[in-house]
Amino acid sequence: MQIQTLAAHEKGAELKPFTLEVDSPEGYDCILKVLACGICHSDIHVIDNDWGNSRYPVVPGHEVVGEVVELGNQVKHLKAGDRVGVGWQGSACLQCRDCLRGDENLCDKNEGLIISGYGGFANYLRVDSRFAFPIPAGIKTEAAGPLLCGGVTVYSALRYAGMTSGQEIGVIGVGGLGHMAVQFASKLGNRVTVFTTSDDKAEFASKLGAHDAIVVPAGSSPPQLDRKFNILISTVPAALDWSAYIEYLDSDGTLTVVGVPEEPLSIPLWSLLTKRRRVMSSLIGGRAIITEMLDVAARFGIEPIIETFPLEQVNEAMDKVRSNKVRYRAVLTVS
Ligand SMILES: NC(=O)c1ccc[n+]([C@@H]2O[C@H](COP(=O)([O-])OP(=O)(O)OC[C@H]3O[C@@H](n4cnc5c(N)ncnc54)[C@H](OP(=O)(O)O)[C@@H]3O)[C@@H](O)[C@H]2O)c1
Ligand SMILES: [Zn+2]
Ligand SMILES: [Zn+2]
Incomplete structure (x- = not known):
């Protein structure tokens, strides 16, 4: 299928439409229809290649909320229609000592969604379902994404x-x-x-x-x-x-x-x-603490305060983040 994204083609560049071809999901992968995606300051660090590991074109977006639309044959814990969130981490080995104790974020093979692949400034996203987390019912779709990285x-x-x-x-x-x-x-x-x-x-x-x-x-x-x-x-x-x-x-x-x-x-x-x-x-959090954090957020009514922008207004939203004018998290909504 074709995915429509917004990408930076070089260091510090404005985001421009960029079409990706992806195959049907296999194994543990799934395809999400993106509903909303927060803008984290790390998206800016990656667009600007501040950490020296950016690969262009960069499709930012790692505070994604989406609806599962297609699943690989190994995916058992999700079904079509589920509302899930995806954060910074796209994958890990799931076999090393760090992974086995629930610290997948510390895995030597841990991969950042927007470093090794493409992120959620897009209409669809292909991800490893083992890093997609069901969003508790009490948390609003547009506010859920920022919990997955910032939270x-x-x-x-x-x-x-x-x-x-x-x-x-x-x-x-x-x-x-x-x-x-x-x-x-x-x-x-x-x-x-x-x-x-x-x-x-x-x-x-x-x-x-x-x-x-x-x-x-x-x-x-x-x-x-x-x-x-x-x-x-x-x-x-x-x-x-x-x-x-x-x-x-x-x-x-x-x-x-x-x-x-x-x-x-x-x-x-x-x-x-x-x-x-x-x-x-400390770097993000492993799968166990992401799940715990989502439970705590739902039980204690903790939600980010957001300003929403349609995906097409991404550059306006990015400028506001860069100039510290957002109160308190910018979220792109995808129709
Ligand atoms: N460790 C991790 O796993 C992890 C995960 C996600 C993000 N991060 C990093 O965390 C940082 C913040 O991300 P964010 O998304 O929260 O960014 P953000 O929304 O832009 O917030 C950063 C805040 O820092 C303050 N600030 C900015 N520049 C400053 C300066 N020169 N001097 C003093 N204060 C300044 C401002 O707060 P005030 O207006 O209150 O002063 C600003 O709102 C980024 O470096 C990001 O890459 C790390
Ligand atoms: Zn982040
Ligand atoms: Zn590992």
Whole structure:
């Protein structure tokens, strides 16, 4: 069949129509009719080849919600008509130690949907059904996609940083990922402070569930604070004054960095050593934690706040993401 996509043909390019030919699905593959697809900042990193592994033409889109329309003969857990979501990961070996303990995202053979193949800025998508997740009934179609990449990234990073309840948690950057981190952390019973460059986001933060908001202009260091945090999560795609944020951590506190700045992190050892603090990072989440996150989101009413654009207006939407004007996640809708 023919699939109509929108693709970047070179580094940083505008997206243009691009037609793909795909065969009928075999084995574990299935074909989805795309209903909606979120725009994650990682789509921009890949269009711009920031990570040096982009293959053009790049068809972005890895927060996909679609309806199953065709299945390979090995697919048993899905049927035609099911509503599923697909995130960053397109496949894994499913046999290595990481895969066997449910950390498919850590597999050496893990493949990014939009790195090794084509993503969801399209009318149809062919995917490995083992990385397509049924969307719980309570979650709206247009809002579900961002949970599959942004949502699981922050949920998993917070959980592996030790998030339980009753903790002080700081969220740095209130974009697509950050505004979901605020919701997960606060709805699960933590006290949340946001650090944002945007005045309007500081004002809105309490509606997301944050208890406090601090404006830190881009390029500035955060102010002195008496409060100590158990966990800080950075969702910012730029370098920050890491030392200043580490000083906010309580003893045994953790800074988890999921945003991807260009520069290496420079951290004085003493700021960690004297208080047994940790710095960690984390890539999306495996299949078990994606399923858990979707359950938690449905049970606690956690949904991204979205701005929708018809697929044809993709370049307008991308410009808004690039200029940090989206509140809080752009989602393309496909008719
Ligand atoms: N680790 C993973 O598995 C994973 C998964 C998905 C995405 N990511 C990465 O996470 C990052 C964020 O993605 P996203 O989709 O949430 O992006 P986004 O929606 O564009 O949000 C990023 C936010 O960071 C803040 N920010 C941007 N530039 C800044 C600067 N120069 N200084 C300070 N703050 C700045 C802004 O928040 P305020 O307006 O509040 O300041 C902005 O809304 C990207 O690097 C993306 O590639 C990682
Ligand atoms: Zn993403
Ligand atoms: Zn593996």
